[in-house]
Amino acid sequence: MQGTILIIDGAVTNRIMLKVQLSSAYYHVVQADRLDGALTLARRTRPDLIVTAMSLPDGNACTVKRLLASDPLLADVPVIALTGQNDRSARLKALEAGLDDVLSHPLDDLLLQARIRSLVRARKSAAELRVNDGMALGNRPGFGDAPAPFLPPAPEAAIALVTRSDTTATSWRVRLRPLLHHPLTIQRMGDVHAMMSSPAPDAIIIELTGANKESGLRLLTDLRARAATCHISIIAVIGDNDAQLAADALDRGAHDVMLMGFCAEELALRLTAQLHHKASAKRLRESVRNGLRAAVRDPLTGLYNRRYALPRLGAIAREAATNRTTFALMLADLDHFKTINDRFGHPAGDAVLIDAAQRLKSCLHTDDLVARIGGEEFLIILPDTSPITVNQTAAALCEEIKGRTYAAPGIDFPIAMTISIGAVICGPDGRTQNCSRDDTGDLIEQADRALYVAKNAGRNRISLFKPAA
Numbered sequence: 001m002q003g004t005i006l007i008i009d010g011a012v013t014n015r016i017m018l019k020v021q022l023s024s025a026y027y028h029v030v031q032a033d034r035l036d037g038a039l040t041l042a043r044r045t046r047p048d049l050i051v052t053a054m055s056l057p058d059g060n061a062c063t064v065k066r067l068l069a070s071d072p073l074l075a076d077v078p079v080i081a082l083t084g085q086n087d088r089s090a091r092l093k094a095l096e097a098g099l100d101d102v103l104s105h106p107l108d109d110l111l112l113q114a115r116i117r118s119l120v121r122a123r124k125s126a127a128e129l130r131v132n133d134g135m136a137l138g139n140r141p142g143f144g145d146a147p148a149p150f151l152p153p154a155p156e157a158a159i160a161l162v163t164r165s166d167t168t169a170t171s172w173r174v175r176l177r178p179l180l181h182h183p184l185t186i187q188r189m190g191d192v193h194a195m196m197s198s199p200a201p202d203a204i205i206i207e208l209t210g211a212n213k214e215s216g217l218r219l220l221t222d223l224r225a226r227a228a229t230c231h232i233s234i235i236a237v238i239g240d241n242d243a244q245l246a247a248d249a250l251d252r253g254a255h256d257v258m259l260m261g262f263c264a265e266e267l268a269l270r271l272t273a274q275l276h277h278k279a280s281a282k283r284l285r286e287s288v289r290n291g292l293r294a295a296v297r298d299p300l301t302g303l304y305n306r307r308y309a310l311p312r313l314g315a316i317a318r319e320a321a322t323n324r325t326t327f328a329l330m331l332a333d334l335d336h337f338k339t340i341n342d343r344f345g346h347p348a349g350d351a352v353l354i355d356a357a358q359r360l361k362s363c364l365h366t367d368d369l370v371a372r373i374g375g376e377e378f379l380i381i382l383p384d385t386s387p388i389t390v391n392q393t394a395a396a397l398c399e400e401i402k403g404r405t406y407a408a409p410g411i412d413f414p415i416a417m418t419i420s421i422g423a424v425i426c427g428p429d430g431r432t433q434n435c436s437r438d439d440t441g442d443l444i445e446q447a448d449r450a451l452y453v454a455k456n457a458g459r460n461r462i463s464l465f466k467p468a469a
Helices: 012-023 038-045 061-069 088-096 109-136 166-176 192-196 213-225 243-252 264-295 306-323 337-344 346-362 387-403 441-456
Strands: 004-008 028-032 049-053 079-083 101-104 159-163 184-188 203-208 233-238 256-258 327-334 369-372 377-382 419-426 462-464
Touching: 004 012, 004 038, 012 028, 012 049, 012 109, 028 038, 038 061, 049 061, 049 109, 061 079, 061 088, 079 088, 079 109, 088 101, 088 264, 101 109, 109 243, 109 264, 159 166, 166 184, 166 264, 203 213, 203 264, 213 233, 213 243, 233 243, 233 264, 243 256, 256 264, 306 327, 306 369, 306 377, 306 441, 327 346, 327 387, 327 441, 337 346, 346 369, 346 377, 346 387, 377 387, 387 419, 387 462, 419 441, 441 462
Parallel strands: 004 028, 004 049, 049 079, 079 101, 159 184, 159 203, 203 233, 233 256, 419 462
Antiparallel strands: 327 377, 327 419, 369 377
């Protein structure tokens, strides 16, 4: 099944006909004949979309939307209202109440199916972002149970009007300006490069008529296919009641369509709704990116953590084996760090760790990696290096750690610190460890053994693992 759709209509014949249409498209259909009980049914079945009659025996479509908005689990369910006639006044009232669309009887099956596909696809994309957001943030308890609330659109979202002629676009802009506070620019239908230049507009309103049908649909496809423009909100204004063209536009990537030509009030409502959706989706994408970034970073020092460092070590080892180059792995451990925590407390220890992490990072090149993999233990990887460079870098790390004292909150005297390093050099020559295998566990064990030697030799020194002859 493609999803679950809840039909709310007091007329049994309407429900039967609609169920036949939707079932033929492989939707699971549930039905209610009135508002009373429909919300309970929605909570139980968790529909992907609701189709409701504009007028119900005990309410109307606007009441349906209001009740859904009050339930966190159902607030994001899209709602299509059906009217008996093409009543623009009723449509404006419904759109203002937050309904996603209003369609009139007799229903065009192509348009209905395309509109449902578009809304369900958008909702599932948002739900997938919320799942990824929860995963990126460690699956916090309760996270993802409810959708994030809509955010207001950007204070000045850039809107592009794309029409066949400048005269049409100018007329649209004059009529839209009193209703929108967003800057409106005019773009020619054929001037694709200007439309896709940086920065791309936040939304595009495109005129689609029989005369420019093919070029307009190609533009929709092109906008959706490009990384720079794939998140732009697109509304297609259909020059007449061409349901086939409207359906094609939705399937090509338009987020919304407006039939029967231009209406400033209706277009302003539809545009505002799409900008709300865009703002919410942008927040979720940023949250996912931030969560993924946080998942591989140590929250105290800002260095990479073990989760990132170990797979990266494996990739560097495989690349070195393929290219027959040399790389090095070091394990570095702050000497007597436990004494800092025991004598001065964890805030002092944290201050030392943060400072030490930045000192280690300052000694390395851009391609090198330093990660905090334990309390006071750091893993350092030098790709495409040489034994001389490894020794020089290790010496620089030791000198940087001990060269200056450390300050800590609540401590009125400087703290001295040193570091011990165990290193493994991996390369194709016989003087270094041969690292042709994918398993990097042995490398870490060898570096750890070298670190143990450095500790036992008095600390504040470097020990290089020597492979068996």
